[in-house]
Amino acid sequence: MVTLQIKDNFADSFKTYYMVWTKKSHDEIKKTVFSALEKNVNYSTKGVLGIPASYLDDKVFNQDDAFLDNAPFISSLIKNPNHIGCHTRGNSESFFSGTQQIERDVIELCAVDILKGTSNEFDGYVASGGTEANIQAIWIYRNYFVKEHNATLDEITILTSEDSHYSMDKASNLLSVSIEKVKVDFDTRMVTEEAVAKSIASAKSKGKKYFIVICNMMTTMFGSVDSISAYTNALISADVHCKIHVDGAYGGFYYPFTEGSSTLNFSNPEITSFTLDAHKMAQAPYGTGIFLIRKGFIQYANTQEASYVEGEDCTLIGSRSGANAVAIWMILSKNGPFGWQEKIFILQKRTDWMCEQLDDLSIQYYRHPRSNIITIRANCISKNLRNHLDW
Numbered sequence: 490m491v492t493l494q495i496k497d498n499f500a501d502s503f504k505t506y507y508m509v510w511t512k513k514s515h516d517e518i519k520k521t522v523f524s525a526l527e528k529n530v531n532y533s534t535k536g537v538l539g540i541p542a543s544y545l546d547d548k549v550f551n552q553d554d555a556f557l558d559n560a561p562f563i564s565s566l567i568k569n570p571n572h573i574g575c576h577t578r579g580n581s582e583s584f585f586s587g588t589q590q591i592e593r594d595v596i597e598l599c600a601v602d603i604l605k606g607t608s609n610e611f612d613g614y615v616a617s618g619g620t621e622a623n624i625q626a627i628w629i630y631r632n633y634f635v636k637e638h639n640a641t642l643d644e645i646t647i648l649t650s651e652d653s654h655y656s657m658d659k660a661s662n663l664l665s666v667s668i669e670k671v672k673v674d675f676d677t678r679m680v681t682e683e684a685v686a687k688s689i690a691s692a693k694s695k696g697k698k699y700f701i702v703i704c705n706m707m708t709t710m711f712g713s714v715d716s717i718s719a720y721t722n723a724l725i726s727a728d729v730h731c732k733i734h735v736d737g738a739y740g741g742f743y744y745p746f747t748e749g750s751s752t753l754n755f756s757n758p759e760i761t762s763f764t765l766d767a768h769k770m771a772q773a774p775y776g777t778g779i780f781l782i783r784k785g786f787i788q789y790a791n792t793q794e795a796s797y798v799e800g801e802d803c804t805l806i807g808s809r810s811g812a813n814a815v816a817i818w819m820i821l822s823k824n825g826p827f828g829w830q831e832k833i834f835i836l837q838k839r840t841d842w843m844c845e846q847l848d849d850l851s852i853q854y855y856r857h858p859r860s861n862i863i864t865i866r867a868n869c870i871s872k873n874l875r876n877h878l879d880w
Contacts, residue, residue, distance in 0.1 A: 510602040512825020522561035528587030570811030577612040580800035592814035606755030612787040615814045618778035619738030620656040622764035625780050625805045626734040627660040632789040634699040646692050649703035650680050678713035685723035700731040707740030712862025721759050734762045741765030746833040747859040767817045777813045836861045
């Protein structure tokens, strides 16, 4: 007979892998969040004249301490910290220093423990969603090419697959740079080095010299994952200036836990920035996108005209709720890294089961083997069933 004793501190043996991320009890989470809120300005007891802050209307929003004492996230909403600016570099509004630290912890956790980066080498912030985070990246790189390479707007283009999220088209329109889309294989949804090279050649023939590359980690409609080497090999062969951003809005909290050998992370020096989206696979409230970028780049989005803000505002959105950062931190802390691995493992098994049922019914579909998204061919689903399921 073999007896296995599983201790509470089993995760200690993995400290070298998870540098920041630890599982916390409900009481520990409460203590951390309420301690952070105490370090923020208290609108009820301190004069806040001149502070970029708003006290919620207490005729509408319940300020009852008995209700809030056991609800750290709701308390954060009610306290309404304004996380204007970027808190991973320089000064920030000191009135909200407590919850700003929680946001910094979220950025560090995601960059280091999920995306295999090095500690203290990343900037970022909690954005309104993946769309904003993608636009933020393209905005930064557009300004970088203009300032550092004297590029004109008509020399800059966005290079991405035809399966990419529509936020790339939004960015193209907003930032007045063109977009070049790479063809994907219809069945595999993959981009190839040859297809990328063809799109680069097409862009160069139109006078494009600077490429803002978007690589997908689980696309919205298919869950497909782009080959980073297909892009980097073709870009190196074409000898063009480029910066690479990974759209992991769907995959950021999923794919790193199903594909351990992936180079689609910050261990790859070719990748400069990432989008994650906690209000998708992390099940956070809407408004919890995450933008992450290597140090030395986010200042290209600095709006110096925001002179009333302590520090600098390098974000697209400006004022934003600190409660959103608290929500992400609470979810990740409650699960812990090994709880998260278990969650993703279960989702993978459920997706495998669903695919087996579709196979038995001879229904055609696409599914990336490391994704939990299944895309069924439309001709396999009757109109009545589509209407019944709101598909």
